[in-house]
Amino acid sequence: MELTGKVAVVTGSGRGLGLAYATELARRGAAVVVNDVDAEVAQSAVESITAAGGSAVAEVVPVGSSEAAQALVDRAVSEFGRLDVLVNNAGILRDTTLWKMTDEQFDAVITTHLRGTFTCTRAAAIKLREQGEGGRIICIGSPTGQVGNFGQTNYAAAKAGIVGMVRTWAMELARAQITVNAVVPVAATAMTETVPFLEPYVTALKNGDPLPAYARQQLGFGSAEDVAGLIAFLASDEAAGITGQAIGIGGDRLALWTHPVETVVEFADGTGWSAEAIADVWPGTFEASKQTVGQQFEPES
Numbered sequence: 001m002e003l004t005g006k007v008a009v010v011t012g013s014g015r016g017l018g019l020a021y022a023t024e025l026a027r028r029g030a031a032v033v034v035n036d037v038d039a040e041v042a043q044s045a046v047e048s049i050t051a052a053g054g055s056a057v058a059e060v061v062p063v064g065s066s067e068a069a070q071a072l073v074d075r076a077v078s079e080f081g082r083l084d085v086l087v088n089n090a091g092i093l094r095d096t097t098l099w100k101m102t103d104e105q106f107d108a109v110i111t112t113h114l115r116g117t118f119t120c121t122r123a124a125a126i127k128l129r130e131q132g133e134g135g136r137i138i139c140i141g142s143p144t145g146q147v148g149n150f151g152q153t154n155y156a157a158a159k160a161g162i163v164g165m166v167r168t169w170a171m172e173l174a175r176a177q178i179t180v181n182a183v184v185p186v187a188a189t190a191m192t193e194t195v196p197f198l199e200p201y202v203t204a205l206k207n208g209d210p211l212p213a214y215a216r217q218q219l220g221f222g223s224a225e226d227v228a229g230l231i232a233f234l235a236s237d238e239a240a241g242i243t244g245q246a247i248g249i250g251g252d253r254l255a256l257w258t259h260p261v262e263t264v265v266e267f268a269d270g271t272g273w274s275a276e277a278i279a280d281v282w283p284g285t286f287e288a289s290k291q292t293v294g295q296q297f298e299p300e301s
């Protein structure tokens with residue numbers, strides 16, 4: 001799947017998943033603007049991509065503000081003449097329970113993930129619409145945004161919000177043939193290193209040991225490189241008809257997430273629903289269909 005001639009911006013691509021995305025897009029021929037807040041890792045990403053024969057430059061700027069977003073689009077145009085693909089990947093964690101979370105922790109995560117995805121996509125959409133040749137916006141969600149996770153108020157809000165924006169942008173940008181999708185990844189990176197239930201698998205990967213099928217399939221856990229193929233596919237011409245989707249990937253697992261749908265509907269008789277009427281109907285009609293929260297895994301057999 002060739003990406004030659006295409007120009008991509010990948011935010012937060014100095015390390016982790018973003019580095020795997022930038023490397024894979026470049027390997028398939030795209031010219032890449034690598035971005036990170038950390039100048040050192042951004043520069044070494046550029047060096048490894050160019051050493052392998054790819055084209056890349058580094059734009060070191062903290063994603064979040066409109067100015068940073070514009071700098072990334074402008075850099076793609078000034079270096080490579082155009083823009084085709086934006087991958088909104090930059091992210092941070094500030095985990096703690098609700099009652100301990102500070103305003104600063106909430107705002108930092110919302111600024112990088114949610115505001116950063118908004119500002120970068122807006123700047124990219126303006127450029128892509130002006131070019132008039134379509135384009136690809138790939139945003140990064142998380143299982144936490146889909147189902148919630150203990151200790152991640154800020155991150156859940158940002159990631160659920162990103163998928164909400166993706167659905168809206170898929171509608172708004174359809175006419176310009178710009179597809180907008182969310183990728184919901186899981187992979188071994190600095191971000192997942194401290195997640196307790198992943199610890200044995202992170203250690204195995206560090207030791208160069210193969211992961212058990214349970215980790216790669218049921219948990220959908222593997223390396224950052226395991227996720228990169230989906231980014232290349234969505235960036236390619238083959239994925240022109242795919243938009244507004246949330247696609248999960250990790251290890252050997254590839255999955256399409258549903259969007260929220262009403263699962264049980266009951267109608268009142270023209271009088272609306274009083275509290276008493278709801279209490280009457282709840283046990284028989286709704287109780288059995290209550291939704292779970294948090295990720296649900298099949299136990300290891």
Ligand SMILES: NC(=O)c1ccc[n+]([C@@H]2O[C@H](COP(=O)([O-])OP(=O)(O)OC[C@H]3O[C@@H](n4cnc5c(N)ncnc54)[C@H](O)[C@@H]3O)[C@@H](O)[C@H]2O)c1
Pocket residue numbers: 011012013014015016017018035036037038041061062063064088089090091092112116140141142143184185186187188189190191192
């Ligand atoms: N690793 C996983 O399993 C997993 C799961 C779900 C979602 N994600 C998402 O994938 C993305 C990448 O995560 P990762 O695991 O590779 O994390 P990581 O911490 O390994 O890498 C994130 C990179 O983003 C950079 N960064 C942070 N803030 C930035 C900013 N404001 N502007 C530019 N760069 C910035 C960091 O310096 C770092 O290099 C994030 O959006 C994360 O939420 C990861």
